[in-house]
Amino acid sequence: MSKTAILELDGNKYEFPVIVGTENEVAIDIDKLRSATGAITIDPGYKNSGSCKSEITFLDGEEGILRYRGYSIEQLAGNANFLEVSYLVIFGELPTAKQLEQFETDIRKYTLINEEMKNIIDGFPKNAHPMGVLSCLTSALTAFNPKSVNVENEKEMYEAVCKTMAKFLVIATWTYRKSMGYPLNYYDNTKGYVENFMRLMFELPTGPYAANPTIVAALDKLFILHADHEQNCSTSTVRMVGSSHAGLFASISAGVSALWGPLHGGANQAVLEMLEEIQKNGGDADKYLEKAKDKNDPFRLMGFGHRVYKNFDPRAKIIKKAADEVLATLGVNDPILNIAKKLEESALVDEYFVSRKLYPNVDFYSGIIYRALGIPTDMFTVLFAIGRLPGWIAQWKEMRVNKEPIGRPRQVYTGPALREFVPFEKR
Ligand code: SDX
Numbered sequence: 001m002s003k004t005a006i007l008e009l010d011g012n013k014y015e016f017p018v019i020v021g022t023e024n025e026v027a028i029d030i031d032k033l034r035s036a037t038g039a040i041t042i043d044p045g046y047k048n049s050g051s052c053k054s055e056i057t058f059l060d061g062e063e064g065i066l067r068y069r070g071y072s073i074e075q076l077a078g079n080a081n082f083l084e085v086s087y088l089v090i091f092g093e094l095p096t097a098k099q100l101e102q103f104e105t106d107i108r109k110y111t112l113i114n115e116e117m118k119n120i121i122d123g124f125p126k127n128a129h130p131m132g133v134l135s136c137l138t139s140a141l142t143a144f145n146p147k148s149v150n151v152e153n154e155k156e157m158y159e160a161v162c163k164t165m166a167k168f169l170v171i172a173t174w175t176y177r178k179s180m181g182y183p184l185n186y187y188d189n190t191k192g193y194v195e196n197f198m199r200l201m202f203e204l205p206t207g208p209y210a211a212n213p214t215i216v217a218a219l220d221k222l223f224i225l226h227a228d229h230e231q232n233c234s235t236s237t238v239r240m241v242g243s244s245h246a247g248l249f250a251s252i253s254a255g256v257s258a259l260w261g262p263l264h265g266g267a268n269q270a271v272l273e274m275l276e277e278i279q280k281n282g283g284d285a286d287k288y289l290e291k292a293k294d295k296n297d298p299f300r301l302m303g304f305g306h307r308v309y310k311n312f313d314p315r316a317k318i319i320k321k322a323a324d325e326v327l328a329t330l331g332v333n334d335p336i337l338n339i340a341k342k343l344e345e346s347a348l349v350d351e352y353f354v355s356r357k358l359y360p361n362v363d364f365y366s367g368i369i370y371r372a373l374g375i376p377t378d379m380f381t382v383l384f385a386i387g388r389l390p391g392w393i394a395q396w397k398e399m400r401v402n403k404e405p406i407g408r409p410r411q412v413y414t415g416p417a418l419r420e421f422v423p424f425e426k427r
Contacts, residue, residue: 001018001020001022001026003014003017003018004017004364005018005028006022007015007033007037009037009039012037014033014034014036014037014213016028016029016030016033017029018198019053020143021053022058023058023060023233027050031221033221033409040410040412041273042411042412045088045307046231047210047307050231051231051236051407052231052239053240053397054230054231054395054398055069055092055397055398056068056069056089056228056230056391056394056395057069057089057228057229057230057391058070058230059229059230059309061153061301061306061308061309061310061311062310062311063311064309064311064312064313064314064317065314066229066315068085068088068089068227068228068312069088069089069092069093069198070424071088071094071110071225072244073225073255073315073318074314074318076088076224077221077224077318080094080224081163081194082193082194082220082223082224082227082387083100083103083104083107084100085224085390086103086165086225086390087099087100087103087229087391089227089228089390089391089394090161090393090394090397103162103379104192104193106158106159106162107162107165107166107193108166108187108189109162109166110163110166110167111166111167111170111186111187111189112186112187113167113170113171113174116142116144116172117137117140117144117171118184119173119305120136120140121137121174121178121184124136124178126178126179126181127179129260129378130172130175130176130177130179130378130379130381130382131175131256131257131259131260131266131381131385132260133174133175133230134171134172134175134256134382134385135253135254135256135257135260136253137171137175137255138168138171138249138253139249139250139253141167141171141249142247142249142250145163145249147248147383148245148419149247149248150299151397151400151401152401157401159398159399161393161397164248164252164389164393165193165389165393166187166247166261168252168385168386168389169187169193169196169197169200169386169416170185170187170200170269171185171392172199172258172382172385172386173185173200173210174200175315175379175382176201176376176382177200177201178378179376179378180398183205183241183360184202185200185203186200187200190405190413191217193217194216194220194223194410195211195216197219198211198212198216198219199211201375202374212330214329214404215326215373215374216325216331218322218326218369218373219373219383221318221322222319222322222366222369222370222383222387223314223383223387224387224388225319225362225366225387226315226317226362226383226386226387226388226391227387227390227391228388228390228391228394229390229391230308230389230397231242231395232256232266232307233261233263233420234255234256234258234259234264234388234396235255235388235391235392236258237250237254237255237258238252238255238392238395238396239251239256239317239395239396239407240254240405240407241254241397242396242399242400243399243404243405243406243407244406244407245400245406248368248393248396250394251392251396252389252392252396255385255388255392256385257276258382259381259385259388260381262302265363265381265384265385266381267302267303267361267363268303268362268363268366268367268370268380268381268383268384269365269367269377269378269381270302270303270363271302271303271340271363272367272368272370272371272377272380273302273338274288274301274302274303274379275336275339275340275367276336277344277369278339278343279335279336279339283335284337285339285342285343285346286346287345288301289301289343289346289347289350290297292352293350293352294303299342301347301353301358302363302364303357303360303361303364303365303367304353304359304360304361304364305358305359305361306359306361307355309361310357310359311357311359312359312360313360313361313362315361315362315363316359316360316364316365319362319364319365319366319369320360320364320365321339322367323365323369323370323372324337327371327372330372330373332372334368334371334372336368336371337368339409340364340365342420343362344364351370353414363384364383365378366380366383366384370383
């Protein structure tokens with residue numbers, strides 16, 4: 001691979017360095033482009049632009065490969081637990097048994113939420129979407145934890161990681177409890193992280209609650225599959241907000257808002273609503289496939305397509321297999337799953353989808369499992385956020401520790417040229 005790239009503009013030639021990543025990804029470093037040429041690049045949606053170098057996640061969209069810190073998603077999902085993978089994603093190495101035990105112990109130091117946070121959640125209407133409540137509560141954590149993180153101080157950074165992992169899980173479940181009119185639960189420091197998620201969500205003061213181990217294991221795997229995904233929309237948002245040196249809670253809060261969109265993390269909820277609509281209208285998957293192909297119809301096949309994956313999303317493969325296993329173990333026969341499989345089968349042989357390399361993504365099957373686990377549809381994206389939290393933390397930490405510059409893209413102005421002010425009487 002050549003070490004430089006040559007750009008010719010207005011008869012002049014300019015040379016720019018080329019960098020090559022661990023997996024031979026090639027990038028042209030245009031740091032000096034504007035000062036050298038006076039020109040900038042433009043790339044709506046940043047489809048061809050790298051925002052940073054990162055050591056956290058590698059994905060190959062053509063081959064359908066996903067690795068966290070060099071470990072394949074298949075091996076991690078098959079052998080590790082969510083806190084273990086969170087530690088890996090955030091700190092860069094798989095923890096020893098002692099380090100993992102200490103990590104869980106240190107998270108437990110911060111699982112209590114300031115009681116005054118309840119005044120904030122009380123202000124929401126019951127039908128408020130959980131993602132909007134979560135984004136607000138996450139930002140509100142700053143009010144009760146105002147000390148900014150000195151990212152240069154490893155101990156302070158570690159404590160901020162543990163605090164965020166602890167408090168985010170609890171407030172995420174409070175969004176559901178609020179919508180149900182249930183009392184808000186407290187984390188039980190004698191139980192595991194994912195088991196606590198189920199308790200925080202479903203335990204009622206009227207009787208004992210025991211989380212189903214099959215459900216806890218399935219959720220643990222789902223959280224692993226969502227833990228990070230390089231510079232996706234919400235992670236890029238967390239980096240962008242954090243690049244102004246806004247705090248970690250404020251940056252994560254912005255990431256929650258970005259994830260909420262139906263083109264991003266909100267797709268898991270949109271997939272279930274789409275499948276339910278297909279079921280309600282007679283289950284004719286092919287009719288909806290035609291709608292998705294019709295340029296005059298805004299309908300898209302939710303859970304299909306991806307900015308980077310032009311092959312199967314490796315997470316979708318794992319989730320599809322888990323869906324079969326979990327529903328069988330729980331004895332759930334959900335016709336929605338059959339509609340999803342029919343939709344997938346038809347799309348994978350349809351020229352429109354094949355020519356555009358549109359495959360099922362992580363959101364296509366996850367909602368089916370969540371529904372089988374008793375998770376309400378409008379909480380699906382909250383679960384995505386819980387899974388993605390370690391990735392957001394890891395990427396924010398990497399950006400700050402690497403002293404990345406504040407994010408401030410350029411633009412090409414296409415509005416009116418200079419013109420004189422026009423007084424009212426002449427308008
Ligand atoms: C996530 O980036 C990440 O890593 C995200 C994520 C993560 O872990 O963080 O993986 C999680 O967000 C997964 C994606 C979830 N979103 C959806 O399932 C929503 C449905 N998908 C699409 O909206 C779309 O595929 C996107 C948004 C995911 C990707 O859009 P792109 O890369 O901008 O692609 P595009 O819109 O330019 O589409 C290219 C072509 C277009 O047709 P033409 O103009 O070439 O004729 O494919 C078509 C699109 O119309 N197309 C679809 C489609 N997705 C793309 N047509 C019908 N149904 C779809 N779902």
